[in-house]
Amino acid sequence: MNFHYDVFISYPHISNIDDSNNYNGWVAKFHVGLKRRLTDLLGREAKVWRDNKLQAGAPFRKDIYDKLSKSKVFLCVISPAYMHSSWCLDELREFLRLANLEGNLIIGEHSRVVPVVKTYTSKQQRPFELKDFIYKEFYKIDETIGVPLELGQESGERGFEEYKIKLGEIAWSIFKTVTLIKDESLEDIQKTIFLADTTYDIRDEYDRIKNELLARGFTVLPDKMLPKDHVDAYKSEVESCLKRSFLSIHLLGKSYGMILDGATESTAVLQNFWAADRSKIDTSFKRLVWVSQNLEDIDERQKAFLEFLQSDASAQDGAEILIRPFEGFKTRILQVMSKPVPGLDDGLVRIYIMYDKPDFDYFPHVARYLYHKGYEVKQLSQTDEALQHHKSHLMYCDATLILYGKTHLGWVDERLYDSTIRVKGWGRTSEILCKAIFITNPETKEKQNLFIKSAKLLAPCYDEIPSQALESSLDEFLSDLEKSLSINQKITN
Structure with missing residues (x-):
């Protein structure tokens, strides 16, 4: 078994309706709480996935199938x-x-299946496929009015303490399941290469x-x-290796190579085709194909294959084909392995x-001040490509500033995870130089008791952000940023 996610959360988007890009809905808050508890139990960041895209009228996407096959637990x-x-x-x-x-x-x-009941449904209404599974219900019948009411997700809300207990029980159950699964990905797929x-x-x-x-x-x-008695056994082993790798490397010279019993193509050709199939299923899987420049006396079959490889789109799926000196190819391999973030040399x-x-x-108040101070300001797009x-902004930015006003702490936590942990998985190799949280209206106990080390907590700025308080708080942020830029410049030089 080769897994990438600990938990796949399946839910109807109507169960997560809110006014904040699906970050403050019931499922979003449940997601944040579950992930935090599971991370504590596992001793590493828990990988919990849910689909944020609208599903109405959409076909069952290939990427969803891929994530289901790579998830240990289905919630x-x-x-x-x-x-x-x-x-x-x-x-x-x-x-x-x-x-x-x-x-x-x-x-x-x-x-490996965990049913959570958010809103009252009778046993007859629930999926037939889950009739033998144990449910965890997040509502309670109010004895005074006889109505099922959802448990509160916030401190002070009705049933909040019971909500916390049930969330902890689910995290513990998933933890036990996850740790029992023999996972081939423990060898770290991001450190495994198919040659x-x-x-x-x-x-x-x-x-x-x-x-x-x-x-x-x-x-x-x-x-x-690899078994070379017959192509079927050979294919099975090669596909298993490809599934456990994040990158395949193919070296092609002037010789066509061995043809196994039951096959019509050489092993090198077949491996290229099978790796291309892997790329179609998982777009994160990459291929580097090197073609030797020394092709004197090339085998005619190999010549035909190389021409096909450079002209047929299906053979090139997920591939970068490089015809260059060998040392240049080695350099390219190192670049792909380290996943460098391209530099922006505009100053x-x-x-x-x-x-x-x-x-x-x-x-606008915060952005305008930073802009007039000479900084390039980026914000989250509100389009379908948000x-x-x-991800792109987090890959290239020098600093992040999270506005924490009317939004929920769970949303802030998620953005902090993005800029400290997820961004590494997206390919950033260097740390973001300065991360800060700008606290503003309304003033709450939650904000007064905020203890975070992974980002700088700026002095709170209430009362509709008066300019003096705004400037004082942001100058504190910019001072730290400039110090980090200076230190980074010295290290780079």
């Missing part, structure tokens, strides 16, 4: 809306199909690449002899301001 948020969502029911049925196919729906005494079979004429280059990768601490697959210092919709009124823009 479904049951409500009447869940039963009316063909999308949610498709997710449930597909996860059950995959788990039953692998024979691992139950791990020890623990189920494709090659031919005798470029064996020296193959050995040099392999030794370099091993010396840098990467796992190189295959790490044992501008970029500050990414993150704010939720309720706090938009504060944004997530992509968000």
Whole structure:
């Protein structure tokens, strides 16, 4: 089994309705709380995924199928809306199909499916597929009026203490399941590379690449002899290796190579096709294909394959084809492995301001001040590509500033996770130089008791952001940023 996510949350988007880009809805708050507790139990960041895209009328996407197959636990948020969502029911049925196919729906005494009931539904209303599973209900019948009421998610709300207990019980149950699953991804898929079979004429280059990768601490697959009696057994082993890798490297010379029983193409050609198939399923999987410049006396079949490789789009899926000196190819491999963030050499210092919709009124005041101070100001796009823009800003910005006014602390926590942890997974290798939280109206006990070390807490600025308080708070932020820029410049030089 090769997993990437600890938990996949399946839910109807009507169960997460709010006025803040789906960051303050019931499911969003549940997500944040579950992830925090599970992270504490696992001793590492828990990988909890849910789909933020609107689903109405959309087909069952390939990327959802991919995430379901890579998730250890399937958590479904049951409500009447869940039963009316063909999308949610498709997710449930597909996860059950995959788990039953692998024979691992139950791990020890623990189920990989966790049904959570947000809104009252009778047992007859609930999915038939879940009739044998244990539900955790997040509502309670009020004895005085006989009406089912959802448990509060905030301190001081009705049923909040019971909500916390149930959330803790679910996190513990998932923790037990996750730790029992034998996970091939523990070898760290981001440190595993598939080095494709090659031919005798470029064996020296193959050995040099392999030794370099091993010396840098990467796992190189295959790490044992592949069965070469028949193409079927060979294919099974190669596809297993590809599934465990984030990158494949293919070295192509003038020789066509070995053809196995049952095959019509060489092993090098087949591995390229199978790696291309892997790229179609998982777009994060990359291929580097090097073509030797020394192609004198090239095999005619190899010549035809190289021409096909450079002209056919399907053969190039996920691939970067490089015809250059070998040392240049080695350099390119190192660049891909380290996932460097391209530099922006325009001399501008970029500050990414993150704010939720309720706090938009504060944004112009803060942005205008920073702009007049000479900084490039970035903000979250409100278009369909918002997530992509968000990632891009975090990849390139020098500093982040989170506005914490009317929004919920869970939203702030999520943005802080983005800028400290998730951004590394998106490919950023350097730390963001300065991260800060700008606190403004309304004044709450939650803000008074905010204890965060991963970002600088600026002096609170209440009373509709008077200019003097605004400038004082932001100057504190800019002072720290300039110090970090100065230190970073010295290190770079």
